[in-house]
Amino acid sequence: MTKQIITILQLYPKDMNIYGDYGNVLVIQRRLEWYGYEANIIHYNVGDTFPSNVDIVIGGGGQDSGQEVIHEDLIKIGPKLKALAENDVPMLMVCGLYQLFGNFFKTLHGKTLTGIGVLDVETIGTNERLIGNIVTNNELFGDIIGYENHSGQTFLGPNAAPFATVIKGAGNNSKDGHEGAQYKNVIGTYLHGSILPKNPKLADFLIHTAVTKKYGDFSTDIVDDLLADLARDTASERPR
Numbered sequence: 598m599t600k601q602i603i604t605i606l607q608l609y610p611k612d613m614n615i616y617g618d619y620g621n622v623l624v625i626q627r628r629l630e631w632y633g634y635e636a637n638i639i640h641y642n643v644g645d646t647f648p649s650n651v652d653i654v655i656g657g658g659g660q661d662s663g664q665e666v667i668h669e670d671l672i673k674i675g676p677k678l679k680a681l682a683e684n685d686v687p688m689l690m691v692c693g694l695y696q697l698f699g700n701f702f703k704t705l706h707g708k709t710l711t712g713i714g715v716l717d718v719e720t721i722g723t724n725e726r727l728i729g730n731i732v733t734n735n736e737l738f739g740d741i742i743g744y745e746n747h748s749g750q751t752f753l754g755p756n757a758a759p760f761a762t763v764i765k766g767a768g769n770n771s772k773d774g775h776e777g778a779q780y781k782n783v784i785g786t787y788l789h790g791s792i793l794p795k796n797p798k799l800a801d802f803l804i805h806t807a808v809t810k811k812y813g814d815f816s817t818d819i820v821d822d823l824l825a826d827l828a829r830d831t832a833s834e835r836p837r
Contacts, residue, residue, distance in 0.1 A: 658692025
């Protein structure tokens with residue numbers, strides 16, 4: 598019997614892949630395999646042809662210089678990404694790509710990088726670095742655990758909901774206690790680590806959403822997440 602295929606699009610792995618963010622793609626791939634599906638991974642870099650069929654979109658973080666490298670290309674493919682978002686395709690954008698999925702990112706040196714506006718957020722570069730282990734809480738997924746390291750501070754507009762509430766750490770900024778943003782099935786977050794190995798419920802949300810959207814049903818055996826749970830316990834107890 599031919600396995601059902603889920604296509605994962607990773608945005609800009611050459612320039613936006615720090616703090617282990619590629620691990621998010623590997624987690625989706627492996628969990629799909631455990632659930633009996635086949636993962637088709639497409640790496641999209643500057644100048645590549647944008648694929649016609651995409652089920653999950655993953656993007657990582659990068660330095661300001663990396664954001665500048667990909668910026669022009671991202672603006673070109675922005676309408677396609679926005680169309681996917683409006684069509685309820687699940688996406689996870691971390692740090693730098695979270696910022697560029699917003700309205701704009703103004704760097705510490707005053708340069709403004711226009712975002713593609715999938716998320717109604719804006720980011721301002723500051724001299725304050727928000728760095729360390731972080732624990733947040735989402736009503737659907739429970740505690741979300743990771744590591745943040747960013748000097749850009751992000752603020753939500755009226756059309757974006759916070760992804761989580763900060764329990765330990767800074768989150769989007771040093772003021773409002775929110776972490777990340779969500780619009781439909783698009784999630785933006787500052788959590789590195791990478792985020793998905795220690796947060797399997799979030800990984801399964803992306804998978805479940807993609808599979809049911811494409812095939813109409815998602816019914817599998819339960820995956821044993823004992824090791825992930827132990828990693829979560831250890832990570833949550835680490836000092837800030």
